[in-house]
Amino acid sequence: MVRRIEFPRVVLNGPDCLDESGNVARELCTKGKDALIVSSEMGMKIAGDKVKALLEEKEFNVHLYLAEAASENTISEAQSIIKEKLINIALGIGGGTCIDIAKLSSSREGVPFMSIPTAASHDGMCSPVASIHVDKHKKSFPTSPPLALIADTKIIKTAPRRMFNAGCADILSNYTAVADWKLARDEKGEPYASYAAALSILSSRHVLDAYKMVSEFSLESVKHVIEGLIGSGAAMCITSSSRPCSGAEHLFSHALDRTAEKPAMHGEQCGLGTIMMAKLHGLDWERFRDALETVGAPVTGKAIGLSDKEIVDALVMAPTLRDRYTILHKAPLSAESARTLAEETGVI
Ligand SMILES: [Zn+2]
Numbered sequence: 001m002v003r004r005i006e007f008p009r010v011v012l013n014g015p016d017c018l019d020e021s022g023n024v025a026r027e028l029c030t031k032g033k034d035a036l037i038v039s040s041e042m043g044m045k046i047a048g049d050k051v052k053a054l055l056e057e058k059e060f061n062v063h064l065y066l067a068e069a070a071s072e073n074t075i076s077e078a079q080s081i082i083k084e085k086l087i088n089i090a091l092g093i094g095g096g097t098c099i100d101i102a103k104l105s106s107s108r109e110g111v112p113f114m115s116i117p118t119a120a121s122h123d124g125m126c127s128p129v130a131s132i133h134v135d136k137h138k139k140s141f142p143t144s145p146p147l148a149l150i151a152d153t154k155i156i157k158t159a160p161r162r163m164f165n166a167g168c169a170d171i172l173s174n175y176t177a178v179a180d181w182k183l184a185r186d187e188k189g190e191p192y193a194s195y196a197a198a199l200s201i202l203s204s205r206h207v208l209d210a211y212k213m214v215s216e217f218s219l220e221s222v223k224h225v226i227e228g229l230i231g232s233g234a235a236m237c238i239t240s241s242s243r244p245c246s247g248a249e250h251l252f253s254h255a256l257d258r259t260a261e262k263p264a265m266h267g268e269q270c271g272l273g274t275i276m277m278a279k280l281h282g283l284d285w286e287r288f289r290d291a292l293e294t295v296g297a298p299v300t301g302k303a304i305g306l307s308d309k310e311i312v313d314a315l316v317m318a319p320t321l322r323d324r325y326t327i328l329h330k331a332p333l334s335a336e337s338a339r340t341l342a343e344e345t346g347v348i
Contacts, residue, residue, distance in 0.1 A: 003193075005041035007237050008115075008126060008338035009096045010148040015224050016217055018047055018152040021116060022054030025089055028112050028147055032088025032287065035060040036081055038102035040068055043094030046118045047155055051093060053313075057277065063087065070100040077107035087111055092146075094118050097165075104130035107143035114115030115146035119159035120167040120226055122266050125149060126233025131240045138257055145237050149230065153222045161217055161296065162265070166223065168214060169297040171228040172288055173249045174204040174235075176277040176327075180247030183281075194237035200245055203231030211291040248280075248318060249273030255314035255321060264304035271297045272306075275345050276315070280327045285345060301348055308348040312338045 024033060035055050039048040044066070056138045063085050067074045078101050082090065087109075092102030106113040107130075117125040119300035124131065126144040131138050156164075160341050163270050169212040177198045185192035206228045207214055214221045235244040242250075253269035263269065271292050299306045301311045315338035319328040333341065340348040 004236055005125035006128070007234060008146050008149050011126070011230060012149070013223055013230065015154045016152060018050060018116070018155060019054070019151055021057040021091075021114070021150050024148050024150065024225050025055055025060065025091070025114060026058040026188055028090040028114070030138055032052055032077060033061055034063065034085050034087050036063045036065060036078070036085070036087045036090045036102075037068060037093055038065045038078055038090065038098050038105070040066055040098055043053040043098055043118055045114060046094075046158070046195045047092045048150070051091065051116060059196060067098065069095045070131065070135060074101050074250060075105050075108075075132060079109055082106065082109040083110055083151070086146065089114065091116055093118065096124050097099060099124060100130040100231065102215040103143050103146065104132060104141055111148040113234045114148040116150045116164040117154055118165040119133060120151070120156050120168045120222065121159075121166055123229045123232040123236075123245055125151065126230045127236045127242070128233075128240055134191055138254065140242060145233065152225045153219050153226065157217070157222050158220060158227070164217060164222065165295055166265040166271075167229060167268070167269030168225055168295045169274070169292055170267035170275065171207045171225065172204055172244050172291060173247075173274040174200040174282060175283065175288065176233060176249045176274050177243075177245050177247035178276070179281040179283065180326040181243055183330060185325060187330065188325050193239050193244070196235045196244045198228055199231055199238070200235040203228040203235065206231065211294050216296050227297070243324070247277065248328040249277045251318035251321050251326065251328065252276070252314050253294060255317040258311065259313055259317065260306055260310045262305050264298070264306060268298050268304050270301070272347050273310070274329065276341050276347055279341060279345050280331075287347070300346060301342075308339075308342070311342050311348050313341065329345060
């Protein structure tokens with residue numbers, strides 16, 4: 001069977017690389033005149049205004065779409081602009097929301113997409129997957145990957161530290177995601193791409209092996225973590241799915257998004273899930289917990305406002321959300337066993 005793989009073509013990661021965004025857009029879009037920026041008011045202040053000016057210097061007509069939520073509604077509005085204005089290139093500037101809107105709408109319309117993140121809170125900046133609200137719940141959609149990623153570490157470092165910590169936790173969750181994938185291969189015959197799995201683990205190790213340096217939150221450590229996020233994105237590009245980087249720990253996070261009164265950040269919740277799923281897999285869960293703690297990511301529900309009951313309920317609900325086979329599908333937890341797991345790992 002032939003596997004088709006699409007990767008980003010240009011990746012810039014380092015201080016002040018935002019200055020190159022006009023040049024990169026022109027390089028990817030030699031003749032086009034119309035560019036669409038999808039951002040928020042905050043995203044425009046942080047990076048968007050500058051990118052707009054740089055695009056105009058390169059003779060683009062720049063159209064703006066400001067949005068605060070990634071929903072079917074905002075996706076179709078962005079698609080309408082792409083069609084009506086004959087957009088040649090779309091840019092998502094901001095956190096996950098604006099990037100997801102630009103990624104999915106441009107992918108549906110067959111237009112090149114540039115990802116310009118202003119935070120490193122999860123692995124969506126470089127992945128071929130967009131997370132959109134449908135009927136009040138988040139749903140993942142496959143997309144083309146970004147054609148370019150511009151990760152300006154000076155800008156990303158100005159985002160709250162908590163976001164960076166959450167990004168580290170999202171990368172570490174690759175370990176349990178791959179353990180689940182192997183389980184599905186062995187027990188259900190699910191297709192498994194060993195290279196994608198190895199790349200996913202390598203991205204995690206990149207952070208895990210350097211977690212003390214990472215915890216310094218310097219420009220260099222931001223760059224280092226972005227390398228891990230890029231590696232995670234590339235692993236997902238190989239399979240055109242989130243499988244290499246999303247297992248039961250992600251289902252646990254999705255369950256919290258649905259049931260918790262005040263869900264925390266995606267990466268933070270995945271980090272807690274990783275500690276508990278690692279224990280179920282017989283991995284060295286204490287090492288993950290220590291790494292998360294050193295980086296500054298939460299290791300208890302309480303630290304991010306999640307009650308014991310919310311943690312237990314999410315553990316029980318997690319495998320019902322998706323039929324992607326994981327350790328929680330192999331042995332679903334009762335409320336009692338979920339509580340024991342959460343207590344033994346110190347999450348509650
Ligand atoms: Zn994630």
